[in-house]
Amino acid sequence: MSLFKKIIKNPMGLFGLCIIIFWMIVAAFAPILATPADSQNPYSIMRHSFSSLPSSPDEEALFGTTSGGYDIFYGIIWGSRTAFLVGLITVLCSSFIGVLIGGLGAFWGGILDNIAMRIVDLFMSIPFLIAVIVMTTVMGKGLDKIIIALIIFGWRGYARIIRSEVLALKEEEFVLAAKSLGASSSRIFFRHIIPNAIYPIIVLVSINIGRMTLVAAALSFVGVGAEPGFADWGQMLNFARRWISGVPGDPFFYWYTYTYPSIAMVSFVLGWTLFGDALRDIYDPKINI
Amino acid sequence: MQYILKRLITIPVIMLILSMIIFSLAFFLSPSERVAVFVSSPDALQNVSLDELINRYGLDEPFYIQYKNWFKRVIKGDLGWSTSARMPVATALALRIPATVELLLLGQFIIFIGGIFLGTLAAIKHNRTADYFIRITTIFGISIPGFILGLVLLIIFYVKLDIFPPGRLSLTSLDVVSSQEFTTYTGMYLIDSLFNRRLDVFFDSLRHIILPSIAYSLGSLAAAVRLIRSSILENLRKDYVNTARVKGLTEKRVMNKHVLRNALLPFITFMGMEIPTLLGGAVIIETVFNYPGMGTFIVTAARGLDFPAILGSSLAIGVIIIVSNLIIDLLYAVLNPLISLE
Numbered sequence: 001m002s003l004f005k006k007i008i009k010n011p012m013g014l015f016g017l018c019i020i021i022f023w024m025i026v027a028a029f030a031p032i033l034a035t036p037a038d039s040q041n042p043y044s045i046m047r048h049s050f051s052s053l054p055s056s057p058d059e060e061a062l063f064g065t066t067s068g069g070y071d072i073f074y075g076i077i078w079g080s081r082t083a084f085l086v087g088l089i090t091v092l093c094s095s096f097i098g099v100l101i102g103g104l105g106a107f108w109g110g111i112l113d114n115i116a117m118r119i120v121d122l123f124m125s126i127p128f129l130i131a132v133i134v135m136t137t138v139m140g141k142g143l144d145k146i147i148i149a150l151i152i153f154g155w156r157g158y159a160r161i162i163r164s165e166v167l168a169l170k171e172e173e174f175v176l177a178a179k180s181l182g183a184s185s186s187r188i189f190f191r192h193i194i195p196n197a198i199y200p201i202i203v204l205v206s207i208n209i210g211r212m213t214l215v216a217a218a219l220s221f222v223g224v225g226a227e228p229g230f231a232d233w234g235q236m237l238n239f240a241r242r243w244i245s246g247v248p249g250d251p252f253f254y255w256y257t258y259t260y261p262s263i264a265m266v267s268f269v270l271g272w273t274l275f276g277d278a279l280r281d282i283y284d285p286k287i288n289i
Numbered sequence: 290m291q292y293i294l295k296r297l298i299t300i301p302v303i304m305l306i307l308s309m310i311i312f313s314l315a316f317f318l319s320p321s322e323r324v325a326v327f328v329s330s331p332d333a334l335q336n337v338s339l340d341e342l343i344n345r346y347g348l349d350e351p352f353y354i355q356y357k358n359w360f361k362r363v364i365k366g367d368l369g370w371s372t373s374a375r376m377p378v379a380t381a382l383a384l385r386i387p388a389t390v391e392l393l394l395l396g397q398f399i400i401f402i403g404g405i406f407l408g409t410l411a412a413i414k415h416n417r418t419a420d421y422f423i424r425i426t427t428i429f430g431i432s433i434p435g436f437i438l439g440l441v442l443l444i445i446f447y448v449k450l451d452i453f454p455p456g457r458l459s460l461t462s463l464d465v466v467s468s469q470e471f472t473t474y475t476g477m478y479l480i481d482s483l484f485n486r487r488l489d490v491f492f493d494s495l496r497h498i499i500l501p502s503i504a505y506s507l508g509s510l511a512a513a514v515r516l517i518r519s520s521i522l523e524n525l526r527k528d529y530v531n532t533a534r535v536k537g538l539t540e541k542r543v544m545n546k547h548v549l550r551n552a553l554l555p556f557i558t559f560m561g562m563e564i565p566t567l568l569g570g571a572v573i574i575e576t577v578f579n580y581p582g583m584g585t586f587i588v589t590a591a592r593g594l595d596f597p598a599i600l601g602s603s604l605a606i607g608v609i610i611i612v613s614n615l616i617i618d619l620l621y622a623v624l625n626p627l628i629s630l631e
Contacts (some may be wrong), residue, residue: 012581127568221573241577
């Protein structure tokens with residue numbers, strides 16, 4: 001049975017896949033769904049006014065506006081592109097680095113492996129979020145800096161996982177057979193070992209796309225992430241934070257400021273987590289005892 | 290004994306490496322920004338030109354000399370002046386660290402108790418309703434971002450019901466705590482209030498800390514439940530369980546004395562590995578709940594480009610992690626006889 005069919009047969013995985021496809025469509029058709037006022041600068045959220053109070057949903061702003069007149073609908077639509085951008089770039093780059101460092105270390109063994117693993121241990125004991133905040137502080141503000149910081153601290157998990165896979169595969173008979181046939185080390189590594197060791201990495205990649213998006217959003221949420229006005233879900237929630245108490249007598253007066261961005265954020269992460277879980281069940285049925 | 294000694298000896302080495310890495314961060318900055326790291330009070334900056342400062346603090350010297358200068362001052366407890374907190378970094382940290390450690394301890398307590406209880410329940414009821422319910426809840430628990438969960442909790446329990454307020458203490462309790470009669474032992478109000486026999490302060494502090502600690506630990510709790518569940522299920526298949534049953538032990542005793550004890554070992558490792566994650570989460574949760582701990586300190590410092598505070602708190606976080614890893618390792622050695630025999 002093909003991989004696609006297996007995912008579809010898993011109800012949770014199918015649900016996750018649907019959410020991901022939904023957001024892909026939203027991101028792809030962003031210019032049609034929410035036409036930017038300034039086509040040079042589509043990622044800066046459209047503003048209807050400079051009012052300090054949020055305004056409730058109407059025909060002009062479908063989901064209402066936050067303080068500063070930022071259009072919530074526009075922010076969510078274009079924020080989906082930011083989410084994919086951050087998630088995909090950081091996870092692809094950091095998994096590549098992790099696989100290379102962990103895989104080569106395990107393949108060659110000895111002192112190289114030892115050094116690689118001590119570095120991984122060191123990175124593992126650093127609180128990820130704090131490290132990223134510290135890095136972005138010294139490097140300067142902006143989404144690109146966040147992505148770099150996320151990559152610098154994100155590769156460690158992949159390195160550790162690929163290492164244990166490669167260590168086990170190294171002794172397998174098909175590798176020994178390739179060796180005795182005279183295959184070069186690089187051929188054995190890239191053609192025989194990596195393709196067989198990559199499955200757990202794919203699972204982690206899927207789960208981490210959601211997670212990395214979340215970290216970037218969290219940074220924007222506390223105010224050390226993307227620049228103000230940049231279409232980013234974390235920033236939308238940061239705008240909303242001041243309005244959660246509503247007005248006296250009606251605590252949910254400004255419900256639209258936090259509800260829509262929260263739904264967007266949670267569904268995006270949930271989609272990738274469910275999808276990753278389904279992949280794991282397929283590749284490694286043992287875990288799901 | 291030998292194992293403990295070995296562990297203790299490595300600590301100064303790790304601390305030295307850690308301080309070097311943290312100080313090297315300052316080299317991302319220009320000398321004019323880096324000068325802040327060396328200044329112990331704002332008076333030192335009055336009426337001096339930049340060139341003089343560069344000379345005074347040796348900012349054009351090679352890395353190891355600057356590091357040596359900085360390290361000497363750090364050893365004396367001088368971490369520089371924090372512009373965002375308007376006090377020396379060391380003083381600010383002394384106020385903030387207990388708050389975060391209190392949150393961390395309570396969070397770990399929730400993870401430990403909740404993880405064991407729910408994980409065991411799911412394993413005993415394997416493939417029945419309770420198990421399915423717990424499994425699905427944990428998936429959502431892992432996916433819900435801490436800051437959204439925090440906001441939701443705040444909206445329900447503060448805005449709507451007005452039971453659990455944000456912050457760390459109410460104004461009346463704050464007066465009590467800062468008064469002369471109240472002796473500060475640990476800086477953790479939950480513990481200090483009991484030592485001072487002030488139950489009102491204890492309950493007030495509990496009322497403030499309960500929401501952040503739940504929001505903070507829920508993600509890890511969900512992961513813990515999954516871990517305990519699969520670990521128990523795996524252990525239940527092992528031969529020693531059959532032996533215990535054949536000996537005529539009750540099912541309860543088999544579970545508590547044999548299975549759970551073995552299932553706890555990976556769980557202790559997990560709890561140790563979660564400490565960095567939890568401390569990272571503290572940044573978000575403390576911001577949401579306006580809780581004056583290390584997390585909010587780092588965020589304000591990062592927003593205000595307050596480099597001495599950033600370096601100082603990185604160092605403090607590093608020390609917290611090293612110490613808690615030591616505690617976890619010792620706990621592991623106590624629980625696992627195989628290690629202490631080595």
